[in-house]
Amino acid sequence: MTxxxxxxxxxxxxxxxxxxxxxxxxxxxxxPVLAKVVSAVVEAVKNEPAGAHLVSVxxxxxxxxxxxxxxxxxxxxxxTVCLRAHDAIRAxxxxxxxxxxxxxxxxxxxxx
Amino acid sequence: MTDPTxxxxxGGDSALDAAHLDGFTLEELGEYLDSGRQPRDERxxxxxxxxxxxxxxxxxxxxxxxxxxxxxxxxxxxxxxWFKAILDQIGVQAHAGRDIPLAHDDARTRLAITEGAxxxxxxxxxxxxxxxxxxxxxxxxxxxxxxxxxxxxxxxSLYTGAxxxxxxxxxxxxxxxxxxxxxxxxxxxxxxxVRDRDKDPEDDA
Numbered sequence: 375m376t377x378x379x380x381x382x383x384x385x386x387x388x389x390x391x392x393x394x395x396x397x398x399x400x401x402x403x404x405x406p407v408l409a410k411v412v413s414a415v416v417e418a419v420k421n422e423p424a425g426a427h428l429v430s431v432x433x434x435x436x437x438x439x440x441x442x443x444x445x446x447x448x449x450x451x452x453x454t455v456c457l458r459a460h461d462a463i464r465a466x467x468x469x470x471x472x473x474x475x476x477x478x479x480x481x482x483x484x485x486x
Numbered sequence: 487m488t489d490p491t492x493x494x495x496x497g498g499d500s501a502l503d504a505a506h507l508d509g510f511t512l513e514e515l516g517e518y519l520d521s522g523r524q525p526r527d528e529r530x531x532x533x534x535x536x537x538x539x540x541x542x543x544x545x546x547x548x549x550x551x552x553x554x555x556x557x558x559x560x561x562x563x564x565x566x567x568w569f570k571a572i573l574d575q576i577g578v579q580a581h582a583g584r585d586i587p588l589a590h591d592d593a594r595t596r597l598a599i600t601e602g603a604x605x606x607x608x609x610x611x612x613x614x615x616x617x618x619x620x621x622x623x624x625x626x627x628x629x630x631x632x633x634x635x636x637x638x639x640x641x642x643s644l645y646t647g648a649x650x651x652x653x654x655x656x657x658x659x660x661x662x663x664x665x666x667x668x669x670x671x672x673x674x675x676x677x678x679x680v681r682d683r684d685k686d687p688e689d690d691a
Contacts, residue, residue: 403508403532428532443534448610452668453588456597460590475594481585482599483534485607485668 384438384471388429388463392442395462397455400445402483404430429463437476438467448486456480506581508533512573515539519547538580538606545609546572549619552645568643575622579605586629588670599669601625607668608640611660617648618657621681625671635674638665643681654678 392401430441440463446455460480467475507515510530518530519540530536550569583601590597605623612620620642627636638661644650658676665673 400534400537401532402534402537445534445537448607448664448668452599452603453597453670456588456599457590460595460597477594477596479596480598482603483582484537484603485599486610 384467385429385431387470388431388440388442388466391462391466392429392444392459395455395459397447397450398444398459399447400484401428402443402445403428404441404443433473434476437474438471439477439479440467440475441479441481443481443483445484446482452482452485456482506577507535507539510536510539512539512543512576516543519543534600535580535582535602538602539576541606542576542579542609545613545619546576549645553619553643555646572619572621579609579622584625584630586669586671587632589632601629604665604669604671607664608638608661611664612640612642612657614660615653615656617645618653619643619645620657627674629671632670633672636671637675637677638673640676640678641681642678650680654680 389401392398428443432439442459442463444456444459446452446459460478463478463480464475467473508529510533515530515536518527523530523540530540554569579602581602583605585598585600586604588597588599604625608623609620612618620640623638623640625636625638628634629636640657640661642654642657644653658678661676662673665671
């Protein structure tokens with residue numbers, strides 16, 4: 375089991391994982407990525423720009439609240455891919471975090 | 487660098503664009519297209535709205551000469567206005583807008599497709615047909631409540647010589663199919679209007 379000790383680690387892991395879910399073509403920022411952050415900051419350890427942290431994770435009384443904003447293929451129904459991404463998020467959190475996923479919000483921002 | 491698709495005075499860098507496009511202007515996105523999307527800009531690539539705008543700009547660049555030919559023949563003095571109206575709509579159309587729910591039986595789960603994604607589907611349906619350009623579309627109705635009746639209104643332009651009698655039914659059919667496949671909207675009507683070339687497009691933008 376990979377250890378994701380902080381929300382920032384978890385959001386990084388979730389972003390990378392979502393990009394590999396079949397039918398997911400992109401992971402978008404849930405909020406606009408600040409230009410100065412992306413242009414100035416490159417994480418030394420992971421060698422990824424800050425923009426790679428696109429899935430939002432926050433802690434609540436019930437566990438983790440997770441939000442993802444994705445693009446999906448048009449080669450299968452978008453709701454099918456959306457549900458697949460949701461299931462993958464819950465499975466990933468169950469496998470990699472001490473806290474369980476409370477709410478999971480997956481929005482499709484683009485198809486095709 | 488100036489966007490070569492922009493006629494003089496066509497703008498493309500308004501504050502309205504930035505408000506709808508995650509802080510970008512159409513001019514910036516046009517320059518990014520000009521550069522072949524290199525070097526890769528993570529701010530742009532991680533913005534769904536910017537991606538929609540890039541797709542619309544690419545389509546507009548590809549078909550604009552054909553539509554403007556028809557436009558110039560009908561109303562030669564209004565071609566720049568037409569172009570400006572289309573550009574002004576790109577930012578609005580790319581905006582994420584309302585969230586349209588997708589069914590799930592767990593109250594802790596919220597799945598949705600954005601209004602901007604749905605407008606992108608409508609535009610893409612037009613892109614697949616040779617002879618038509620989807621200028622804008624809008625969803626009328628309470629799309630945030632599952633099952634509520636929705637009307638899809640679409641404004642299009644046609645190329646010179648385009649066969650409207652075949653193209654418009656085909657577009658209506660294709661929009662219906664793609665929305666049935668990718669959304670759970672209760673679409674009651676798809677209304678397609680071919681823009682009136684005798685009317686200044688700024689009057690109904």
